[in-house]
Amino acid sequence: MARPQRRTVRDIRRGNRAVLLRALYFSGPTSRNDLTARTGLSAATVSTMTADLLGENIVVEAGQVESDGGRPRVLLRVNPEYGFAVGVDVAETHVRVGLFDLEMTERAKVDYMLRPARHDPELIARHILAGVDVVLSDAGVSPEQVLGIGVGVPGIVEPGADGVIHAKTFGWDGVPLGALLRRGTSLPLYVDNGAKTMGQAELWFGSGRGASEAVIVLLGVGVGATIVADGTTFRGVSSSAGEWGHTKIVANGRPCRCGGRGCLEAYVGIEAILDRAGVASRGDWEEDLAGVLASKSPVVEETVTYLGVGLANLVNLINPEKIVIGGWVGVQLGESLLPDIRRATAANSLAEPYAATSIVLGRLGPDAVALGAATLVLEEFLNAPQVARITAAG
Amino acid sequence: MARPQRRTVRDIRRGNRAVLLRALYFSGPTSRNDLTARTGLSAATVSTMTADLLGENIVVEAGQVESDGGRPRVLLRVNPEYGFAVGVDVAETHVRVGLFDLEMTERAKVDYMLRPARHDPELIARHILAGVDVVLSDAGVSPEQVLGIGVGVPGIVEPGADGVIHAKTFGWDGVPLGALLRRGTSLPLYVDNGAKTMGQAELWFGSGRGASEAVIVLLGVGVGATIVADGTTFRGVSSSAGEWGHTKIVANGRPCRCGGRGCLEAYVGIEAILDRAGVASRGDWEEDLAGVLASKSPVVEETVTYLGVGLANLVNLINPEKIVIGGWVGVQLGESLLPDIRRATAANSLAEPYAATSIVLGRLGPDAVALGAATLVLEEFLNAPQVARITAAG
DNA sequence: GTGCTTGTTTTCGCCTCTGAACTAAGATGA
């Protein structure tokens, strides 16, 4: 019952332009000749379209490749400085603002520490807006060059222009962060859940690269997942799809901070692991977890088993070609225990879907949330590169 | 990272033709004038395109509506007899073959009983092929008029032309049912999991109508689900997505016939319910279940709770706008216990996604599997109505 | 019959793609 939209001749141009630009972006420096092969477009179309893009400075030349006996190929690439994207990571303990060029190279960043339990929305909005100013001036980039601001936040983000957020751990229930930011900037805004922006980053630039059906799981303080269907993040009807951490793996099991019982997060979230291991944290969770892992406590094996159950449920239900385990807890667990995790997953999955899935570790570090947020801007740019840029007013 | 394909001018025509045909199909008799509004196409395009479709006999006139003071509107509709679709339901106890016209009115059907544990693939293929002949001659339809054959089967169906099936309960491991059928017919074949074809039927013609993000769950002997994303069935990388029945809701719980432990099916599948209630079945499961429901056994409440956990996991992970509970067990449970099922689901879901979901009962009876299988043919027809029909050879 | 209203068709201009002819730019070898 998919509802395709009507199309007109111009949509073709827009669509093909996006196809071309994506090919150019993901293949690095490429000749027009290669592009005809990659996109399926005719040489004529590639020629006129690249001429347009060169004229708009979206694409630039990048040297030549001499060929054996013919005219050399001129290499083209997306101009990394055509525009910039801001990526913001709003986390428990800090707000991080990064400025990225179109190649997603970080040009500047700034952190604002948050006092625990000081998650006043106004304060965070001010940090973000101040951060944007700082990274722009640090990098010598003017607001007109910025294509947009992506923000990754905890909790559920309602679809819609106001970016309304429900984040229990922040005490946020219906905070319109997008609207708050809109007061201070007229740049395009993209607000999304942080697990999803991290997933976006791993999908585009990390271990998920090239996968079309994938799940990127985030194990940290919270537990979440990004479900990728047909190459794009699956959001569900109200944009909260992927709340894997609160799926139940033990009916009526351990209490979870969400108020429910038996949630996956209540077994494999960092607090749950430390709690079950009887570790009274002294503040450095990474060290604590390392201690638990080194201790050979039975809690480690249990955790792997529970994680395997959670992953197996994804395998059975989603049938992805790849599962990427990210988040610092995930990576720390995976570094030593990946084979065990795979085994535990296999033990709880159906054979056919398990055989179709590869389980790998995430490649990107803790900056992935901000990078992924910036990628939201990039995605928009690649899909609709012709949209007139909104000029910043403030 | 969605990979749009390049498009050419002709793709537009094909796409818009599909848009128009769908509008016509789902709006019933409609005037050209209405169609311009519904599709967004210009009156000119609608006019030329409907002329084509009328010429091809895909669309026919269906009377007029006099208007107040202007030229009357001529109503158009899809010609229900332009073509026919065969839908096949391969179940534990029988093979059912139905012939449907384009409006999905059943024109003829035939059943072949299967002896328990007599699931020889060759036999079943013979039944299907014989059934096709029977329904065609019963309805006086020639093979040239048939647009295709859809088959709903248990288990996992590999993507690909051979329709390779893995169905543990049938003892099938790699049975190429599609290839077996191909020997006896040259009509287009569509083989899919039966839970998915039932889901397709509920989505198009039952309680799921109009939903774009939905899950249709099937509770019967087996337990499965159809996940609908953006209006189409989500299949995952190897077409096995939706194996909800074998997701774990109790880590290390009750053993399941799949060999695993703690599967949802081991709690809410019919065999599990009867087993937990201590009922030694005398063969009529529907009656047995009715007995359990009437007995007010605590098993009923437990079952509701487990089902609620399973549904809540879907709510959290998939965030659908609608969950349709189908399958005979599901409907029998739901008829008296739907409010309790909703409550149990709410208790195990996050508030936001739960609030966005409505949980309803399936509307279609046991014929939904065959109907949905035929709908696979219809879907293809509506999406690509210009494809030349393959002439039947045998 | 004359105007009015609304539905449908036709005409015409513009846009997009493609195949084919054409131009560009270097390598090769006599």
Place this chain on the structure above:
DNA sequence: TCATCTTAGTTCAGAGGCGAAAACAAGCAC
């Protein structure tokens, strides 16, 4: 050195598509 070959990229004419607007069709009201 220069004609020839090879491969890359551009230009042009033609076909097919859509939409706006004009034209045509078919009733109603008076």
